[in-house]
Amino acid sequence: MSEMVVPDLVRASTSTGEPAVKPARPTWQSRGLPALITIALTLAIWLLLSLRSPLVAPPQAAFVEAINGLRDGWLRTALASTLGSVLVGFGAAFITGLFVAMVLASSNFLRRVFDPLLAAYGAIPRVVFFPALLSIFGLSATSKQAMGYLSAIYPLIVTVTAGIVSIPPALNKLSASLRLRGFKRFRLVVAPAALPSVLLAARLGFSIALISVIISEYFGARSGLGVVLSESYARLNTDRMYAVVLTIAVIATVTNMGLWSLQRRLSR
């Protein structure tokens, strides 16, 4: 079975770092056809639901509303606001997460100290931190950026640490026998070996940051997709609501697929 997103969580959580399944090389047919069928089926189910209930906007209405939104601007500003905050939050989490992961990976003792603490942090529904962030930063973009940061940092640290730790010891011995030190060793051995995990972590972290920022916006923010979602929900403007849902699904799929194909190409 080829790779899925959540099994990679399994990899990280079972902490052996070994791939559970070797991904098969998919042909164009085996990749294109299921994707088309899935999209068709999803649209069909959506259409059926919309016919049965006035609370679900039909796909064509959502699509039209989204296109209009891009043209009129409200979708553009909301997208810019949300994606901007996601990139800031995720970017900061990525950089600090990488750094922390490298420190943790280098010391067994530090891992023993911090693994339970990190696991405890990971168990907490980070959404409850948001009111505290609102108290501290006010109703600004910083609150949702901080929310994205706090949500993404945990999977980033865990996945990258597991990735670096699971570098085959043979590679470490190789770098020792080639007398590689410091930065050269990092550039030639550690970084390429850890890259698939880093990309996987980026993929996970980005999705999590995206949904955290949107949820924060829904609860309290000045602009963004979540704000549009909550406003259209309050006005029962289902077309706009589902247009936003459609946009989010498209963003998530595109980013995921982009990072996924990058990950696969680099892990060959």
Place this chain on the structure above:
Amino acid sequence: MTRSLWARRGLGQAAVLVCQVCVVAGMIGVWELASQRQWIDRLAWSRPSAIWPRLESTIRSDTFLEDLRVTATSMSIGFLIGATLGFAVGIVVWRFTLIQRMAEYVLMALQAVPFMVFYPLLLAVFGLTRTPVIILVAAGVLIPVAVNVSLGLGNVSPHLPKLAESLRCGPLTAFWKVRLPAAMPLIFPGIQLGFIYAVVGTIGMEFILASKGLGFRVGASYRHFQPDQMYADIVIVCVFAILASVLIKMVGRFVSVADLQ
């Protein structure tokens, strides 16, 4: 193990524990200090010395017991429904490769869509009860369980089904008695993930959508401009979530030890 090895191991464990205690105590200490010295705003950040009495009074209150009951029941029901359905879906996905491929794409898109957008629909159908929260939580639990079930079933060593065949097991026996137990090492982490999602998801949903429960209480304190109470409620949620995850990990260790027997 020789006595010296035991002693070294014990010393190492003690050192780890001491460090952990220092880290946590240090963070609380810095928080209190920063608040006392006015490096951070007293109202926005609150302080541990103000949160602690609030914690004590909250735990003794009736609203807390009610919130706890509501959250725990929603979470358990959502988890059970989600895990059972997830198991079924996982088996189906494993059997049919086309569905497998499709499921990957659905998964990728579903990952970032906040399930709560389906809330209005569920609200219209079920009214202002806990059912929408339970359904949304079950949907979230279903995914990791289904994925791990199909992954686990697909990853069984090929010798085992052949063994079952050579022992003339019927297809159902071969499945339940051979393949499924062999798949448990991969299935169980999925169940663990599902449980953790049930805890996190229930509290998250309550925070956004509900009118009762531990998650809701945090938002309510915020809206009532009670920062100390809000932080106390956040601490309660954290402790609840951590206890739940420790519980499921202990169950996991018990299961894997039982497996090895």
